[in-house]
Amino acid sequence: MTTQPTALALLPDGRLRIDWSDDTVRVYKPRDLREASPDALTREKNSHQTEKPASELTILSPAEMAPITIKGMNPVGHYAYQIVFSDGHDSGIYRYEYLYELGEPHRV
Numbered sequence: 001m002t003t004q005p006t007a008l009a010l011l012p013d014g015r016l017r018i019d020w021s022d023d024t025v026r027v028y029k030p031r032d033l034r035e036a037s038p039d040a041l042t043r044e045k046n047s048h049q050t051e052k053p054a055s056e057l058t059i060l061s062p063a064e065m066a067p068i069t070i071k072g073m074n075p076v077g078h079y080a081y082q083i084v085f086s087d088g089h090d091s092g093i094y095r096y097e098y099l100y101e102l103g104e105p106h107r108v
Helices: 030-035 040-047 096-102
Strands: 005-010 016-020 025-028 070-076 080-085 093-095
Touching: 025 030, 025 096, 030 080, 080 096, 093 096
Parallel strands: none
Antiparallel strands: 005 016, 016 025, 070 080, 080 093
């Protein structure tokens, strides 16, 4: 049987805390979750990233420079969550196994 979330909470510093059915507690930085999105567009973008020459540097918009936050989490069946981020991204489906792996142990 797959380990499942038993509780979700946003911590005061913006990190996501998930309590799991195996009695572990893991925390997640929103930016790390966003960058690890399992959607096809993010995977494609990350696999083709190359360093640009200094003459081709990109200027980031204020929205792109703003910290990423989690705006919501929607269950997908009994196996995953769709996470809604402050930049509007919401197409990644985070299976429990993948989400568990992305977290760091919570230290009180």
